[in-house]
Each structure stands twice: as structure tokens, then as C-alpha cells.
Amino acid sequence: MSGSMLKDRVILVTGAGGGLGSAVAKICAAEGATVVLLGKTIPRLEKVYDAIIAASGPQPAIYPLDLAGAGEDHYRDLAATIEREFGALHGLVHCAAELGVLGPLNDIAGGVWQRLLHVNLTAPFLLTRELLPLISKSSAPGIVFVTDSVARAGKAYWGAYGVAKSGLEGFARILADELESRKVQVHVYAPGPMQSPLRRRAYPAEDPAGLPLPEVQAEQIARLLSPIETASSANFG
Template structure:
């Protein structure tokens, strides 16, 4: 990458303390973006923050928020804070995800079902809805939804997480159609198997060293946020 592709641009990454979220945040900062690190675990966000600063990237911002318990007012406050502190938002990357417990549908409690649908589907919707007016004001802005191969395979035992990813992919396509006349890129990205905490939970017997690093996917996502990549239709990018 050039090292200046996202210069002077502001990007919000959810799940910024996780495997892919942290890698995306670093990749965007490497390309010159000011990154807003959103997540629920402050030490992990601080680790990503320190890595960006140590690498000489623009000073990022930490915004602690637990998507499982966030309300609509919380998202409105976030949008107001970004507008007040940064004046613009050029990119939004939805990396946050919660797997839950894999198992048959009849073993899923109603509470777990609702939680996983909220974190993996409703929260991205609410966050996008509140930030969209600000995103639309920025030329060449983009939104990236990170999905999963189970969204298309309907794989057994993936329960609420799988259903939520199917819904997230559909939401991305609907949003892209609604934004057809705006210069807002909408991407639905499925990275496929990679080294990540979520992958280790889903496949505990797998050797993580046999999988690609999330850095590869982070660079691809950073390119999607470039103003040169702006599009009016959802692109399903898959490495599965």
C-alpha cells in the first residue's frame, strides 16, 4: 500500500480490539487515517492505540462501547461526538462480532438468541443509521460489513450467529441499493478462515498457524475505504 491512501480521513472501526478489528485499525492508520477505535474492552483498545502511535500513525481515538448493552441514545451520542471532535466521518468498518455457543437450534436459549442477533445485526444497523448522515456528507466515503461464509452456506449448528450474518449481508445489499445515487461505497466482505479469537472458539482443534494472518484482509479492507474505490452498489468480496 502507498502509505497515504487514507490521508486526512476519519475511519471508525468496531471491534477494534479484536483480531481483524485491530489489524484493520492499524492498516488504516498506516495509510494516513485517523482511526476511532470502538470496542468493549479498554485494555485491548489501548494495545491497538499504542501500536498505531508506535508505528508513527496519526493519533487515534478510543471510544469504549459495549454493543450488547448500547442503546439508541448511545449511538446518537457517538455520532454527535464524532461530528463535534472530528467534523467528518469517511469510513465505517463493522468488525465487531460475537459467536456465542455453537450447537443445535433446540439448545439455544431465547436470551442468547436475542443477544447474538443484537450484537451481530441490530447493533450494526443502529450504528450505521445514526452515522449515515455524517458519512453522506463526506465525499468518497465507504461502509464495510464483515460477514462470514456461514451467511451463504446456512451451516448446521451456527445458530443465531449464522442467522445474524445472513441478515447482515442482506442489510448491506439493501443499504447499497438505497445509496445508489450517493457517492458512498458499500462493501460486504467475507475474509474466510484466518487467525482470530472467534476462529479459535469455533474450531478449537485447528492449528491457527495454518491460517492466514488478518493483516492480509485488513489491507484489502483499507483499500475499500479509499475514495478511489467509491461505488454505489454492494460488492461481495470473499476469500472462501
């Protein structure tokens, strides 16, 4: 990577304190982007912030927000803050996810079902909707939805998480079709197996040493956000 692929661009990363989210944030900053770190755990966001500063990246911004409890007003406030502070938003990466407990559908409590659909599907919709006017005004903008290749296959026991990821892909496809004339590129990216907290929860007996680090996938996501890539067709890989 060039080290300047995302120079002067503003990128919002959700789940920025997590495995993939933190890697995406650091890579984007290393490529010159000003990164807005969104997540629910402030110490984790501060750790990513410190790593970006230590690597001489552009000063990021921390925006604490728990997607499980956030409502429409919270997303409107976020959009207004980004526009006021930065004047533009060139990229949005939806890395935040909540797995829940894998098991049969008939064992899922209603409250758990609603929470997982909210965090993994409704929250990305609301966030995207509120940020879309600002994104649409920016040059060569891109939106990346991180999906899951296992959950999207309709595999048993993946429950509300799997349903939400399937819905997220459907939402992204509709959004891409609607935004074609506005030149906002929408990407759905399935990173596959990698070392991450979510992967460890899903496969507790697996040896993570044989899996690639999230940085490998983070580089691919950063490329999707570059002005060159966002000028191409939408990607649903």
C-alpha cells in the same frame, strides 16, 4: 500499499480490540487515516492505540462501547461526538462480532438468541443509521460489513450467529440500493479462514499456524475504503 491511501480520512472501526478489527485499525492508520477505535474492552483498545502511535500514525481516538448493552441514545451520542471532534466520517468498518456457542437451534436459549442477533445485526443497523447523515456528507465515503463465508451458507449448528450474518448481508444489500444516488459505497466482505479469537472458538481443534494472519484481510478492507475504490460499484464479495 502506498502509506498515504487514506490520508486525512476519518475511519471508525468496531471491534477494534479484536483480531481483524485491530489489524484493520492499524492498517488504516498506517495509510494515513485517523481511526476511531470502538470496542468494549479498554485495555485492548489502548494496546491498539499504543501500536498506532508507536508506528507514527495519526493519533487515534478510543471510544469504549459494549454493543450488547448499547441503545439508540448511545449511538446518537457517538455520532455527535465524531461530528464535533472530527467534522467528518469517511469510513465505517463493522468488525465487531460475537459467536456464542455452536450447536443445534433447539438448544439455544431465548436470551442468547436475542443477544447474538442484537450484537451481530441490530447493533450494526443502529450504528449505521445514526452515522449515515455524517457519512453521507463526507467525500467518497464507504461502509464495510464483515460477514462469514461459513455462517452465510446456512450450515448446521451456526445458530443465531449464522442467522445474524445472513440478515446483515440482506441489510447491506438493501442499504446499498438505497444509497446509490448518494454515492455511499457499501461493501460486504467475507475474509475467510484466518488466525483470530473467533476462529479459535469455532474450531478449537484446528492448528492456527496454517491460517493467514488477519493483516492480509485487513489490507483488502483498507483498499475498499480508499477514495479510488469507493468511487467504484458496491462490492458483495
